[in-house]
Amino acid sequence: xxxxxxxxxxxxxxxxxxxxxxxxxxxxxxxxxxxxxxxxxxxxxxxxxxxxxxxxxxxxxxxxxxxxxxxxxxxxxxxxxxxxxxxxxxxxxxxxxxxxxxxxxxxxxxxxxxxxxxxxxxxxxxxxxxxxxxxxxxxxxxxxxxxxxxxxxxxxxxxxxxxxxxxxxxxxxxxxxxxxxxxxxxxxxxxxxxxxxxxxxxxxxxxxxxxxxxxxxxxxxx
Numbered sequence: 001x002x003x004x005x006x007x008x009x010x011x012x013x014x015x016x017x018x019x020x021x022x023x024x025x026x027x028x029x030x031x032x033x034x035x036x037x038x039x040x041x042x043x044x045x046x047x048x049x050x051x052x053x054x055x056x057x058x059x060x061x062x063x064x065x066x067x068x069x070x071x072x073x074x075x076x077x078x079x080x081x082x083x084x085x086x087x088x089x090x091x092x093x094x095x096x097x098x099x100x101x102x103x104x105x106x107x108x109x110x111x112x113x114x115x116x117x118x119x120x121x122x123x124x125x126x127x128x129x130x131x132x133x134x135x136x137x138x139x140x141x142x143x144x145x146x147x148x149x150x151x152x153x154x155x156x157x158x159x160x161x162x163x164x165x166x167x168x169x170x171x172x173x174x175x176x177x178x179x180x181x182x183x184x185x186x187x188x189x190x191x192x193x194x195x196x197x198x199x200x201x202x203x204x205x206x207x208x209x210x211x212x213x214x215x216x217x218x219x220x221x222x
Contacts, residue, residue, distance in 0.1 A: 002031070002159055004169040007128050016170050017128065021135040023167040029053055031144050031158045032132055033172035034068070035125040036097050036181050036198055037151040038144040038158040040166060041068070043136065047111045050140045054113065056165035058147040064113030065142040066099050066120035070133035078119055078138065080105050085211045086186050092207045095125035097181040097198035112140055122181055128172050143180060153178045184215065193217040 005016035020030045027049045029042050040056060042049035044067050053065060067078065072090045076082070079102035086100065104119035112119070124130065133139060143151035144158035152158035155171035163169070182197035184204070190213050193201065205214050 002163045002166045002169045004155060004159060004171050007033075007170055007172045013128060013131070016168075017131045017135065020132050020168045020170055024049075024132075024136045024139065026167075028167040029056060029162075029165055031152075031155065031162060031166050031169040032129055032141070033126055033155070033170055033175065034129045034141075035095070035175070036177050036179060037153050037175050038155060039068070039129075039141040040144045040158070040162055041139040041141040044112065044138045044140040045110045050110070050112055052165070053140060053142060056162055057142060057145070059142070061113035064115045064120075065140040066122055067112070067138045068129065068133055068141045069121060069123050069138050070130050072123055074123075074138065075100070075102070075121055078105055078108065078121055079103060081187075083186055083189060083191075085191065085208055085213055088207050088211060089184070089186070089191075089204070090123075093199060093204075094123040095130065096123070097125070097177060097179070098122065098204075099181045099183040099195075099197075101183060101185040101187065101194060103187055118187070120183065126172075126176070128170055132170070151180060189213060190216050 007013040042053045072094045099122040101120045145151045153175040177198045179198040182199040183195040185192040
């Protein structure tokens with residue numbers, strides 16, 4: 001059964017982040033707050049922990065989790081052959097609710113599932129999440145819910161669904177946005193919308209159009 005840690009004061013936050021970081025290093029699952037929804041996370045480089053994350057959600061390997069990072073510069077270590085417009089997107093929207101699907105670095109020794117050579121990366125705009133990621137390094141993080149149910153926007157809801165599978169729950173109150181991140185496939189010359197989310201297409205195009213490209217959204221789910 002999981003232990004819930006409040007993060008309201010500076011001392012509580014330090015204790016919570018340290019407990020979560022140690023749990024991640026031991027290969028255990030945790031629940032963490034982000035700027036979008038609560039997430040369930042594991043060390044991205046721990047094969048067994050990532051599989052435990054998928055099992056906890058009831059999700060197959062055909063739906064690999066995204067990776068959260070604490071700095072935009074980490075993207076270059078995880079992804080390769082980045083399009084020229086990617087830097088403009090990260091400068092404008094990271095940290096924030098934008099997930100980028102990239103071609104992953106072939107040298108990475110991880111197993112996130114059936115990624116087909118891709119990695120989805122995001123830098124969350126949340127102090128607790130960033131403090132944790134600074135200690136753990138990149139984490140595989142998926143929305144904190146059982147597959148098919150709505151993503152948790154409060155720690156208690158996440159613990160109710162996943163508490164038997166996670167060691168630590170960080171409670172930072174209701175999610176600021178309460179809506180999942182927008183996902184873009186940025187492997188081609190024109191970015192393609194894979195999921196509509198907290199960041200709107202017009203905002204993205206304000207950054208992209210001066211660079212000669214726009215979001216392709218014809219095939220994105222409504």
